[in-house]
Amino acid sequence: MNEYEIQKRYKMITLLVLIALSVIFGILSLFVGRYPKAGFTPLSLFYTDSVARTILIKIRLPRVVLALAAGAMLGASGFTFQLLFSNPLVEPGFLGISQGAAFGAALMIVFASTSSLAVQISAMVFGLLGLFFSYFLSTRFRFGGALLRLVLAGIAVSAFFSSGLGVIKLVAEPTKDLQDITFWMMGGLWNASWVSIIPILAVIAIALTILYVNRFTLNLLSINEKTSFSLGLNPKRQRIMLLIAATVGTTFTISVTGLIGWVGLITPHIARKTFGSEATHALPASMIMGSFFLLLCDSFGRTILPTEIPIGLLTSLFGALIFVIILSSKSQEGKA
Amino acid sequence: MTFLSIDRLSYRYPAGINALRSVTLSIEKGSSVAILGSNGAGKSTLLDILLGYTSSTSVFLYGKPLSEYGRKELGRLIALVPQKEQFSFAYTLLDYTLFGRAPYLSPMGSPTSTDSLIAYEALAKVGLGGFENRSITALSGGEQQLLLIARAIAQESEILLLDEPTSSLDPANRKRILTLLKQLHAEGKTLIFTTHDANFAYELSSDIALLKGGMLLGYGKKEEVVKSELLTTLYDTQLTVTEIDGRTIIY
Numbered sequence: 001m002n003e004y005e006i007q008k009r010y011k012m013i014t015l016l017v018l019i020a021l022s023v024i025f026g027i028l029s030l031f032v033g034r035y036p037k038a039g040f041t042p043l044s045l046f047y048t049d050s051v052a053r054t055i056l057i058k059i060r061l062p063r064v065v066l067a068l069a070a071g072a073m074l075g076a077s078g079f080t081f082q083l084l085f086s087n088p089l090v091e092p093g094f095l096g097i098s099q100g101a102a103f104g105a106a107l108m109i110v111f112a113s114t115s116s117l118a119v120q121i122s123a124m125v126f127g128l129l130g131l132f133f134s135y136f137l138s139t140r141f142r143f144g145g146a147l148l149r150l151v152l153a154g155i156a157v158s159a160f161f162s163s164g165l166g167v168i169k170l171v172a173e174p175t176k177d178l179q180d181i182t183f184w185m186m187g188g189l190w191n192a193s194w195v196s197i198i199p200i201l202a203v204i205a206i207a208l209t210i211l212y213v214n215r216f217t218l219n220l221l222s223i224n225e226k227t228s229f230s231l232g233l234n235p236k237r238q239r240i241m242l243l244i245a246a247t248v249g250t251t252f253t254i255s256v257t258g259l260i261g262w263v264g265l266i267t268p269h270i271a272r273k274t275f276g277s278e279a280t281h282a283l284p285a286s287m288i289m290g291s292f293f294l295l296l297c298d299s300f301g302r303t304i305l306p307t308e309i310p311i312g313l314l315t316s317l318f319g320a321l322i323f324v325i326i327l328s329s330k331s332q333e334g335k336a
Numbered sequence: 337m338t339f340l341s342i343d344r345l346s347y348r349y350p351a352g353i354n355a356l357r358s359v360t361l362s363i364e365k366g367s368s369v370a371i372l373g374s375n376g377a378g379k380s381t382l383l384d385i386l387l388g389y390t391s392s393t394s395v396f397l398y399g400k401p402l403s404e405y406g407r408k409e410l411g412r413l414i415a416l417v418p419q420k421e422q423f424s425f426a427y428t429l430l431d432y433t434l435f436g437r438a439p440y441l442s443p444m445g446s447p448t449s450t451d452s453l454i455a456y457e458a459l460a461k462v463g464l465g466g467f468e469n470r471s472i473t474a475l476s477g478g479e480q481q482l483l484l485i486a487r488a489i490a491q492e493s494e495i496l497l498l499d500e501p502t503s504s505l506d507p508a509n510r511k512r513i514l515t516l517l518k519q520l521h522a523e524g525k526t527l528i529f530t531t532h533d534a535n536f537a538y539e540l541s542s543d544i545a546l547l548k549g550g551m552l553l554g555y556g557k558k559e560e561v562v563k564s565e566l567l568t569t570l571y572d573t574q575l576t577v578t579e580i581d582g583r584t585i586i587y
């Protein structure tokens with residue numbers, strides 16, 4: 001066994017340990033909540049109390065499953081975006097997707113319906129429209145290369161949706177609609193129910209599978225396009241396919257969770273720092289770390305105070321702290 | 337059958353600029369061909385076409401149009417050493433060299449231990465053995481060029497396309513690359529490289545194509561092509577070809 005195989009085996013074992021830790025933490029977080037009182041719910045209660053059982057199966061379990069799936073999706077799409085754009089500072093909301101989804105959610109809340117399903121569908125549709133507009137605009141731009149045009153188009157589309165969102169917030173009814181919009185934009189998993197998450201889980205599973213099986217190709221798309229072409233790739237086609245998988249997965253995720261920042265930015269960094277930049281192990285590591293991070297923030301947010309803290313606030317707080325630590329660490333010099 | 341042939345190749349950019357005009361070349365297997373010309377002569381365009389990156393129906397490999405080869409199939413036949421690589425992430429030298437194995441992997445596969453042995457050998461060949469776990473971001477310009485060649489060696493292709501392989505290197509690294517490329521040529525690789533350095537072209541090549549304004553000014557064995565008059569026309573400046581101690585020098 002040469003050094004390459006030893007390292008590969010070591011990374012695989014580490015990944016399996018991380019998966020086991022996430023599953024154990026997921027199981028533990030099922031017992032955390034505010035019923036019958038804030039803190040840890042004793043196991044025996046689930047045998048005797050039917051309300052506790054209902055809460056476990058219909059509220060906590062879908063919520064934990066959503067946290068794991070959404071975290072994996074955001075971690076994977078962040079990693080993918082960074083490689084596809086050859087830029088370690090890119091995150092999933094880059095192509096007008098997040099702002100589009102926020103606009104869609106706000107539009108539905110103010111002008112049509114505040115039902116969760118309606119808001120999710122509107123957020124999803126406008127998130128995808130954000131991507132479509134970004135791509136369409138990039139084909140009209142007469143400046144720079146294809147990637148730069150896409151980034152610039154994404155910035156422009158995000159700005160359009162942001163200003164639209166501002167107008168909606170201006171006309172929103174302050175005591176109800178404005179609060180709903182604000183809460184949606186701060187992110188949260190309180191909407192999780194089996195009915196709402198099963199279609200999302202199916203999309204996330206497909207998107208993650210596409211990204212996972214193409215993880216070696218992702219490496220090749222992060223280098224010079226002519227080199228990746230010479231290595232037998234069709235870089236333009238494969239880049240678009242992976243971009244669509246990451247974007248659709250992200251859009252479906254945020255349609256149900258609201259805006260959750262920083263997961264897609266920091267977990268790829270931590271994954272690369274732990275497993276090296278090569279995506280074979282770093283991509284699944286980013287997925288697992290995303291799951292773990294989101295689960296941790298959600299469990300913290302729903303137990304630490306009498307009222308629930310929106311998860312987006314916690315991911316931003318912890319994410320920014322971790323980001324500062326990573327970028328300030330000595331071992332990060334010259335690395336991406 | 338000609339190994340690699342270009343038949344009356346013309347190429348015009350979408351903006352309307354004629355990059356190449358009726359270029360015809362016939363390249364033998366195992367030869368080392370320099371594409372020599374000044375900036376804007378069409379060298380890089382020609383290299384892009386030979387790679388298949390810019391589509392054309394005028395290039396034939398083993399008598400078959402390049403455009404009819406599958407992407408992976410072509411990756412096993414032609415490797416590229418670009419002038420500069422885009423290193424946005426801290427891959428290790430081994431990671432990057434293993435990228436050269438991509439044309440041999442199944443669509444969703446990743447490198448095996450056999451691939452890793454080939455990559456280790458390629459790194460050792462270019463003198464980077466023992467540094468497999470070093471980050472590519474810590475390499476000097478010369479070492480980066482060696483790494484690009486190592487990745488191309490790991491690709492095990494018959495043809496090596498090199499875009500200005502020594503343009504930004506100091507004399508010591510230039511010599512190092514020259515020695516390595518001569519060794520690869522001696523081992524049977526077909527080298528096709530662009531350069532504006534006539535001395536480097538003469539040292540490494542068996543044949544030279546002179547390209548000016550997208551047109552072929554001359555093509556043949558280097559001893560037949562490298563003449564003061566032709567080079568003076570090529571570069572629009574007086575150049576002299578002379579022999580000192582058995583070595584041909586162009587100045």
